[in-house]
Each structure stands twice: as C-alpha cells, then as structure tokens.
Amino acid sequence: MPELRQNFMTKEWVVIATERAKRPDQMVMHRELKPAVSFSEKCPFCPGHESQTPPEILRLHDGEGWKARVIPNKFAALSPDVKPERNIRRSLRSMGGFGEHDVIVETPDHSLAMANMPDSHVADILRVYKTRYDQLSLDPRIAQVTIFKNHGVDAGTSLEHPHSQMIATPVISYQVRQRFQEAMQHYDDFGCCIYCQTIDEELNDQKRIVVTSEHFVAMELFASPAPFCTHIYPRRHMASFGDISSSEIAELGRVLRTVLAKLYIGLDNPDFNFTIRTAPAECVGVRYFHWYMSVIPRLTRTAGFELGSGMFINTVIPEEAAEFLRNVKVETAVGVS
Amino acid sequence: MPELRQNFMTKEWVVIATERAKRPDQMVMHRELKPAVSFSEKCPFCPGHESQTPPEILRLHDGEGWKARVIPNKFAALSPDVKPERNIRRSLRSMGGFGEHDVIVETPDHSLAMANMPDSHVADILRVYKTRYDQLSLDPRIAQVTIFKNHGVDAGTSLEHPHSQMIATPVISYQVRQRFQEAMQHYDDFGCCIYCQTIDEELNDQKRIVVTSEHFVAMELFASPAPFCTHIYPRRHMASFGDISSSEIAELGRVLRTVLAKLYIGLDNPDFNFTIRTAPAECVGVRYFHWYMSVIPRLTRTAGFELGSGMFINTVIPEEAAEFLRNVKVETAVGVS
Numbered sequence: 118m119p120e121l122r123q124n125f126m127t128k129e130w131v132v133i134a135t136e137r138a139k140r141p142d143q144m145v146m147h148r149e150l151k152p153a154v155s156f157s158e159k160c161p162f163c164p165g166h167e168s169q170t171p172p173e174i175l176r177l178h179d180g181e182g183w184k185a186r187v188i189p190n191k192f193a194a195l196s197p198d199v200k201p202e203r204n205i206r207r208s209l210r211s212m213g214g215f216g217e218h219d220v221i222v223e224t225p226d227h228s229l230a231m232a233n234m235p236d237s238h239v240a241d242i243l244r245v246y247k248t249r250y251d252q253l254s255l256d257p258r259i260a261q262v263t264i265f266k267n268h269g270v271d272a273g274t275s276l277e278h279p280h281s282q283m284i285a286t287p288v289i290s291y292q293v294r295q296r297f298q299e300a301m302q303h304y305d306d307f308g309c310c311i312y313c314q315t316i317d318e319e320l321n322d323q324k325r326i327v328v329t330s331e332h333f334v335a336m337e338l339f340a341s342p343a344p345f346c347t348h349i350y351p352r353r354h355m356a357s358f359g360d361i362s363s364s365e366i367a368e369l370g371r372v373l374r375t376v377l378a379k380l381y382i383g384l385d386n387p388d389f390n391f392t393i394r395t396a397p398a399e400c401v402g403v404r405y406f407h408w409y410m411s412v413i414p415r416l417t418r419t420a421g422f423e424l425g426s427g428m429f430i431n432t433v434i435p436e437e438a439a440e441f442l443r444n445v446k447v448e449t450a451v452g453v454s
Numbered sequence: 455m456p457e458l459r460q461n462f463m464t465k466e467w468v469v470i471a472t473e474r475a476k477r478p479d480q481m482v483m484h485r486e487l488k489p490a491v492s493f494s495e496k497c498p499f500c501p502g503h504e505s506q507t508p509p510e511i512l513r514l515h516d517g518e519g520w521k522a523r524v525i526p527n528k529f530a531a532l533s534p535d536v537k538p539e540r541n542i543r544r545s546l547r548s549m550g551g552f553g554e555h556d557v558i559v560e561t562p563d564h565s566l567a568m569a570n571m572p573d574s575h576v577a578d579i580l581r582v583y584k585t586r587y588d589q590l591s592l593d594p595r596i597a598q599v600t601i602f603k604n605h606g607v608d609a610g611t612s613l614e615h616p617h618s619q620m621i622a623t624p625v626i627s628y629q630v631r632q633r634f635q636e637a638m639q640h641y642d643d644f645g646c647c648i649y650c651q652t653i654d655e656e657l658n659d660q661k662r663i664v665v666t667s668e669h670f671v672a673m674e675l676f677a678s679p680a681p682f683c684t685h686i687y688p689r690r691h692m693a694s695f696g697d698i699s700s701s702e703i704a705e706l707g708r709v710l711r712t713v714l715a716k717l718y719i720g721l722d723n724p725d726f727n728f729t730i731r732t733a734p735a736e737c738v739g740v741r742y743f744h745w746y747m748s749v750i751p752r753l754t755r756t757a758g759f760e761l762g763s764g765m766f767i768n769t770v771i772p773e774e775a776a777e778f779l780r781n782v783k784v785e786t787a788v789g790v791s
Contacts, residue, residue: 118536119551121625129628132551134531194471194759194767199455208652209659209676214456214469263765265758273757284759288458291466292764295632315545322546339546392762413761420610421602422531422621424750425729427629428600430531 122340126311128299131340132430139432141441144344144416146385153228161191162278164225174219175249177241184238185245186222193218194284201258201287217253217285221245227278230268231374232381240370246283246393247366251359253285254398260289261397264358269388271415289397296394297406304405312407316350325439327379332365333372337435337442343417344433345384345442347376349410356396356406369410375447376412383445387414459677463648465636468677469767476769478778481681481753483722490565498528499615501562511556512586514578521575522582523559530555531621538595538624554590554622558582564615567605568711569718577707583620583730584703588696590622591735597626598734601695606725608752626734633731634743641742649744653687662776664716669702670709674772674779680754681770682721682779684713686747693733693743706747712784713749720782724751 120133161169164182175187195216204211223231223242231239246264253262266281267274303311319325319336327347328335335349349372351365361369373391380387395408423429457470498506501519512524532553541548560568560579568576583601590599603618604611640648656662656673664684665672672686686709688702698706710728717724732745760766 119530119532119553121532121549121551121623123547123549123625125545125547127628130623130625132531132553132623135551136533137529137531192474193456194469194474195456195458196473208462208648208655210460210462211676212458212460214458214472216456216469261763263759263763265762267757271755273755273760282758284763286458286467286469286763286765288460288467290763290765291464311545318545340548390758390761392758394762411762418608418610419756420604421619421727421729422600423610424727425602425731425748426598426600426621426623426627428623428627 124338124340124342125315126299127296129340129342130428131342132428133434134430134432135434137430137432138434139344141344141383141433141438144384144387144433146387146416148385155226155228157227157278160227160276160278162220162222162276162280163227170220175245177245179225182225185224185242187245187249188220188222190218190220190282195286212287215258215287217259217283219249219283221249221281221283223279223281229279230377230381230386231266231279232377232386234374236371236374237367238370239374240367242281243366243370243373246281247359247361249283250395253283254359254401256285258287259285259398261286261293262395263392264395265390265392267390269386269415271388272390293394293397297396297400300405300407301403310354310405310407312350312409313354316352324436327439327442328372328375330368330372332368335372335376337439339435341431341435341438342429343413343431345380345387345414345416345438347380347412347442349373349376349412350407351409354404355408356403357398357401358393358395358408359401360408373410373412376442378447379442379445380412380414382447383442384414384416387416389414461675461677461679462652463636464633466677466679467765468679469765470771471767471769472771474767474769475771476681478681478720478770478775481721481724481770483724483753485722492563492565494564494615497564497613497615499557499559499613499617500564507557512582514582516562519562522561522579524582524586525557525559527555527557527619532623549624552595552624554596554620556586556620558586558618558620560616560618566616567714567718567723568603568616569714569723571711573708573711574704575707576711577704579618580703580707580710583618584696584698586620587732590620591696591738593622595624596622596735598623598630599732600729601732602727602729604727606723606752608725609727630731630734634733634737637742637744638740647691647742647744649687649746650691653689661773664776664779665709665712667705667709669705672709672713674776676772678768678772678775679766680750680768682717682724682751682753682775684717684749684779686710686713686749687744688746691741692745693740694735694738695730695732695745696738697745710747710749713779715784716779716782717749717751719784720779721751721753724753726751
C-alpha cells in the first residue's frame with residue numbers, strides 16, 4: 118500500500134509509491150564502459166593546462182605538482198566586482214549579483230571518480246572545502262556559502278574532470294531560512310536539536326542506517342524524496358561545517374568515500390549531486406541547527422507534480438535502499454562499518 | 455553584470471547569470487522531425503484501446519466516440535482504498551497513502567500536441583479539469599488537488615499520447631503552505647492580494663508581458679527561476695481554480711494555447727510541464743491568494759547549487775524571453791493580443 122511520509126526536519130511530505138515500487142537493483146544504470154583516460158588534451162582542468170583557467174586561489178601541493186586546485190569559475194554565476202546593493206521598486210526586488218563562484222579541481226587525474234580515490238585524498242578535498250569556506254564566511258558581505266558537486270550529465274555537468282564548486286551569496290536563500298525556522302521552532306518547543314534527536318532515533322531503529330563510524334552516521338531518510346538519497350550527519354552537535362575538527366575531517370573522508378563507492382559499485386556509477394547543508398555564517402553557534410552532507414543520486418526526473426506541489430514521489434522504499442547499500446561490499450578502512 | 459532577483463510572491467531568490475547568459479534563440483531545441491502518427495497500435499490511450507485502461511471516470515463525448523477521457527492512473531502514486539490515518543512514532547511521521555490519481559487523455563489523436571489543438575479543444579480540456587477538480591475538492595478527506603501536465607522525456611514522461619494528470623492528496627504540501635503564509639503576511643501588512651498587486655504593476659511595466667486578453671495576463675516572471683517560465687494569471691481576484699466561470703474558461707483555452715504555441719514554434723517543441731497553482735479546498739474564498747497557471751519549459755537541468763540552496767540560476771534574461779515570445783507569430787483568435 119502507498120504511504121505518505123513527512124520529513125521530520127523540513128516538514129516536507131513525500132509519497133512512497135509502492136504500486137510503482139522498484140526493487141533497488143532495478144535502479145542500476147547498466148552503463149556502457151568507457152575506457153578510463155587519466156589525461157585529456159582538451160580538458161582545461163588537466164595538469165599542464167593551468168594557464169587555461171583563471172588565476173589560482175588555492176593549491177594543495179604535491180611536490181612540483183598539485184593534488185587539488187581552487188580556481189574562480191570561468192563562467193561564474195556571480196561576480197566579486199558587483200556591489201551587493203538592494204534595489205526595491207514596489208514588487209521588483211533585486212540586488213547586485215555580488216558573490217564568489219569557485220571550482221575545486223579535485224585531482225590531476227581526468228577520470229578518477231571520487232568513489233575510487235583513496236580515503237585520505239577525499240579528506241584532502243574536504244580540507245580544501247573547509248579552508249575556502251572559512252575564508253568566504255569571514256567576508257561580511259557574504260551571507261551563505263553553498264558547497265556542491267555535480268557528477269554526470271543528469272546531475273547538471275558536462276565536464277568530466279572531477280570537480281566540485283562553491284558559491285557564496287550575499288543573501289540567505291528561502292529554503293535555508295525555512296529549514297532554520299522549522300529547526301528553531303522544534304528547539305523552542307522541545308529543548309533539543311531536531312537533527313540530534315533524529316540521529317539518535319535512527320541509530321536505535323537501525324533500519325535506514327548505511328554506514329557508521331565514531332563521529333559520523335550515513336543513512337537513508339525515512340521520508341526520502343528520491344531513491345538512494347543518503348545523508349551523512351556528524352554525531353556531535355555542530356551548526357556549521359566550519360566547526361569540523363581535523364580528525365573528524367579525516368574520518369568524514371572515509372565515510373563519504375565509502376558511501377560514494379557503495380553507490381558507484383551498487384548502482385553502476387550513477388550521476389549524482391552532493392551538497393553540504395550548513396548554518397549561514399551569522400548563525401555559527403546556534404543550538405537548533407546541525408550541518409550535514411546530502412548525497413543525491415539522479416536516477417529519476419522531477420515532473421509536473423513535484424513542481425506543482427513541492428511533494429516528491431519516491432519509487433524505492435528507503436529501508437530497502439538502506440539494506441541494498443549496506444550489502445554492497447566496499448574495501449573500507451578501520452573504524453567504518 | 456549578474457543580478458540577484460527575489461520573487462515578490464514566494465520570496466525565493468534567483469541568480470540572473472549574465473556571464474553565462476544566452477540569447478533566447480540559443481535555447482531552441484533543434485529536434486529531428488518525427489513523422490506525426492495520429493494512431494499507435496501499442497498506445498493504451500488511442501481509440502479502440504479503451505479496455506486497456508482502468509474503468510473510465512468521465513468522458514467528453516464526440517458522437518459515438520470521445521474528445522477526452524478521465525481514467526484512474528494504472529500506476530497510481532496514491533490509492534483511494536487506503537485510510538488517511540496519521541501514524542506518529544517520535545520522529546517518524548507517516549500517513550496512509552490515500553488519494554486519487556487521474557489521467558486526462560486530452561485527445562484521441564496520438565500526436566496532437568496541445569500547442570496545435572483548436573483553442574476550443576484546449577478549453578474543453580480545462581473544463582474537464584474543473585469538473586474533476588470540483589468533484590475531488592468536495593471529498594472531506596482531500597486537502598489539496600494538483601493538476602499538471604508532463605510533455606516529453608525531460609519533463610518526466612515517456613508516454614507520447616497527449617495527457618495530463620491530477621493528484622489529490624490528504625495533506626497540504628509544505629510548498630503550498632509556505633506560499634500561503636507569505637501571501638497572508640502581505641495581505642495583513644498591506645491590505646491587498648500580493649498577486650493582484652504584481653499583475654497591476656507588471657501590466658504598467660509591460661516589459662515581461664507575453665499575452666493579454668480581457669480576463670487573463672501571461673507573463674515572464676521578474677525573478678524567473680528558469681528560461682521561459684511563463685505564468686498565466688486571471689485578472690479578477692480568485693483564490694481557487696474552481697471559481698473560474700464558463701466564459702473565462704473559453705478565454706483561458708485561447709490564452710494557454712497561444713502561450714504553448716509560442717513556445718512550440720519559437721523553441722521547437724521543447725519538453726515542458728504546466729501546473730495550476732490554486733488554493734486548497736479549505737481556503738476557497740480567501741482574499742490573499744490568487745490561482746494561476748505556471749508553464750515551465752525544461753531546457754536546463756537542476757544541479758547541486760539548486761538542490762543545496764533552493765536558489766536557481768537562470769541564463770536567459772526574463773525581459774528578453776518575453777520579447778522573444780511576443781515576437782513569435784501565432785494565429786490567435788480575436789481578443790488575445
């Protein structure tokens with residue numbers, strides 16, 4: 118029988134559509150294998166082509182070369198040279214398109230998916246995120262920093278070379294503001310962080326857990342809007358990604374790599390996005406919000422119902438997705454189970 | 455220079471990305487022409503195959519045959535046979551998947567896009583929507599009815615035969631609730647409907663208007679989240695689509711067909727969704743909400759930034775999209791300009 122489920126944290130409803138339900142293994146991509154090329158003459162992100170990108174912001178050195186680079190996006194959505202001034206003419210509300218738009222080139226290897234990197238390299242990339250996140254958050258003109266990765270055409274990128282992005286905006290988005298409001302309301306009503314409470318309950322329930330480690334928990338959401346949408350939460354209460362410690366970053370590298378490898382192996386390298394949902398800079402220390410990573414495989418398309426209602430229809434039962442991913446064997450480091 | 459724009463009605467921000475900006479004509483699909491077939495042996499929606507669908511709910515007669523049919527979706531997301539009972543176990547919030555999921559087969563002709571139908575036939579389809587919408591809204595177990603159309607693979611459908619859908623849910627979605635809250639706040643602050651105000655101001659400004667008629671206005675949004683996203687508003691204040699009059703429906707048929715034909719001709723039959731955003735049944739008479747149709751061509755993909763922030767990046771300037779669509783010549787009936 119179909120079921121409606123409400124996301125406890127965002128209050129959004131989803132339809133778990135059992136009449137249309139698919140077994141997790143029906144979602145496997147069955148891709149044609151492409152030969153892996155570690156260098157492409159045409160790729161601006163490959164080593165030796167550094168002059169084809171705008172001037173480097175940050176580099177993770179590797180002897181004479183580099184392990185990762187941060188550069189401004191050549192086709193930036195926002196510009197650091199515009200003033201973030203509001204312009205209000207009755208119903209027309211706008212603002213100068215101030216902002217920063219970085220690209221993080223994750224590796225010199227043109228076709229090394231994050232799922233196949235050493236855990237320590239994934240941790241290095243997360244360290245680069247944090248360094249740049251901290252820098253951007255200090256700018257008083259910046260209100261929100263969104264870190265994200267697009268992998269594959271269905272996830273919105275045509276560039277093959279492994280990369281992620283970071284966009285800093287002078288406004289807090291409506292979605293982030295609303296999630297904050299809901300979390301604050303819960304704190305005011307019950308005196309606890311709604312995310313901490315959910316993590317505790319999910320660990321007791323076990324059914325939707327995918328990977329655990331000392332400091333992190335990866336799980337399918339009870340009210341997951343899409344198949345295999347996987348969240349990674351720090352167990353310790355932290356509102357901002359900027360609060361992560363050095364040892365926690367190393368561990369997150371292992372957990373994130375394990376989750377991505379399970380998706381890569383289990384679903385045959387699906388297109389996916391991930392994003393870090395974190396408190397805006399002005400709310401760094403709040404007790405009611407809790408940062409996390411959201412990994413979203415792009416296996417289905419949003420259609421008119423989703424656009425018209427904001428409700429999603431999920432055809433894979435989250436408990437079955439979790440079991441499927443738990444059973445995908447990945448070579449994992451010590452301390453991740 | 456890039457610009458941030460805030461949707462006055464929903465308070466959502468979008469990035470108008472001029473560095474990535476495309477001229478409207480760069481968004482044309484350039485499809486391979488497929489021969490139009492008006493009948494397909496394999497299609498369950500073609501005439502003569504009526505027994506392949508679940509029993510008919512409603513039929514628009516055409517002599518011995520039919521002009522349009524409403525049938526239950528064979529793969530319904532929700533079921534009328536489940537009780538809409540809440541189940542609350544701490545953070546796990548769910549409800550029986552009660553609901554109705556109709557398919558509206560819009561025409562017997564297998565490949566007649568709505569853009570190419572006679573205006574009067576589009577009006578007939580809208581009349582079918584209203585009849586079924588009124589029926590569903592009367593059921594006290596139903597809280598919200600979402601009417602939508604998916605046209606093409608990128609809009610979430612693989613079925614070619616022209617059809618639209620209607621899903622009735624026992625809950626009001628978070629997105630609808632939030633838009634209501636914002637509109638109510640505006641009414642309480644300023645004593646007027648935020649939609650009526652915006653329509654007035656847009657008619658004065660003219661820059662984003664695409665089509666006008668006696669009772670309707672079609673326009674690009676100032677803060678349009680995606681290229682060529684076009685809204686059709688009734689000029690008269692009405693909270694619910696159910697309040698539309700018979701003569702207004704005839705006119706909406708002409709206006710909607712004109713908008714769809716402009717997209718079809720101008721952009722070469724793009725995939726698109728449309729949806730009717732209307733007050734939930736319990737709020738039929740409110741002064742602060744105003745129903746409308748939203749037509750959303752699916753020319754771009756949502757990526758990690760959109761998922762992570764809820765903000766969209768639009769690469770076509772709305773004023774240029776409006777001018778482009780105004781200049782697409784469509785044979786229009788009297789009273790639509």
